[in-house]
Amino acid sequence: MAALTGLEPVTAPAPAPTRPRVWRGVVFLLAAAYFLIPLGASLWYTIYTPTAGVSFAAYGELLTAEGFGSSLLLSMSLAVATIVLVLLLTLPAMLAVRLSAPRLRPVMEVLCTLPLVVPPITFVAGLTTSLRTGTDVLAPTPFWATLIAVQNPAFPLVLVLAYVVLVLPFVYRSLDAGLRTMDVRTLVEAARNLGASWPHVLFRVIIPNLRSALASASFLTLALVLGEFTVARLLGYQPFAVWIVTISGSEGQLSVAVSILSLLLIWLLLLAVSTAFSGRKRK
Amino acid sequence: MTRAKGWLGALPLLVFFALVFGIPAIALVAGAFTANGEPSLANLGQSLQGGYLNAMAGSVKLSAVVALLGAVLGTFVAQAVVTSRFALLREAVLTASGVLANFGGVPLAFFWIATLGNSGVISGLLGLPSGALYTFWGLVIVYLYFSIPLMVLVMAPALDGLRPQWREAAANNGATAWQFWRFVGVPVLTPAMLGGVVLLFGSAFAAFATANAMVGTVVPLVTLKIASALTGDVLIGYENIALALSLDMIVVAGLVMVIYLPLQKRSTRWLR
16 A cells, blocks of 8 residues: 555546545544543533532542542552462463473463353352351361451452452463463573573573563553452452442542543553563564 | 473462362352252242343343444444554554453443433433433443444454455456455454454453443343342342352353354354
């Protein structure tokens, strides 16, 4: 197409392509209306009230709203813990599959696809039941204390465990794409032959090569955990997404303002993911 | 020695998965088949009757409508994007699709409540009756907000793969535009479209947060029923109904995969 640009004035455009162009314009217009009107309306909803006129008070109120700080902090720390745990679990497993246990590969594929097929709410249903039964069954044993500690409301580790399962497919895909771009076996063997220790191989050879895949896995996890509602709500905790719903009854404007900010956040996170990947390609 | 190490590296993940995913899965199945402490089919039977069956049908219908509408509309948008001559527009639409496809859950519900809800900005202008958003078709409109972008992301690469040469070859052989699409375009795109439909169905079927924040219990959906049975705002003993409903959901999701996989295989057979 680009090669033709110099010739365009010579061959007058036939009338035939006009029709598709009209068709395309209509599609774009309708799509723009459908996708932009709610965005504009929400923005307007947050800054305009018939009594006070236009004001950005809703965004200022956000910072002082009760529960905003604590719920956001909880979500953030859950996200960090989830990222650390999921990478600690998947990275060694995926390296092992590539280096010395290729027969495990189909198993990993299935395990890392299952959470996509099973709806999260059914997973929570199973989880609450097993927690309840577990507390009854394990009551006489020391494991009981572990089970209670896992459900500590100050930092519900059980949410981290559930989130690791939910993000597993995305992290797996992301790391798999990263590992595909390098010859793991050769790199590891070369480093080992030159006398590098295993930690040295991992931190100085593998991880630097996987930086962009690790970054995109982390950002995807962050986005998912910050927006997660189903599991947290049904297990009875109050991270960020649950908090928005609880305040929405009394503070309508505030909840819509938070929604706009979360759209912005998703955009920033995806931007970070795509720059992580394109930075790699350029290199 | 290396072999032993290999297994060790994968061991933590396998153990973790068995504990955190396996135990709940067993608990789910066991609970679904247990009533009053005895093995029985009563829960499953009850989960397929009356209000519960209604909710399941509502969920399937909603997901099917969203999947089909989303697939058709998303394909049109994708085609418009792919054939567009403005690189900037193309980039912008694809980026926006990436963002919106991930924009679900609670914030999505508030977006639409602010727009078409009872005190929404647009509903005031249109003079919509109260509660118009909190209906089946209201939910369809809201769910399409993430489904169409998802379909665009699925279809754009596939449409990019439709080579202009094929079109020219068809035209040289005297094919009309309709014939080109009927015999070349659509068959080539079928695998991607099927994949997209299944993806949209699955995401609409599993969606809970948006529906919960929007309709409460106005529109019967199976996810809402599971949640209310689990959180115990009904009588004791309904947890096992929630588990039976969950099992039904997994069966439906599994069935969709079972129908999809052979179709996908058939439609990709002659591609490469």
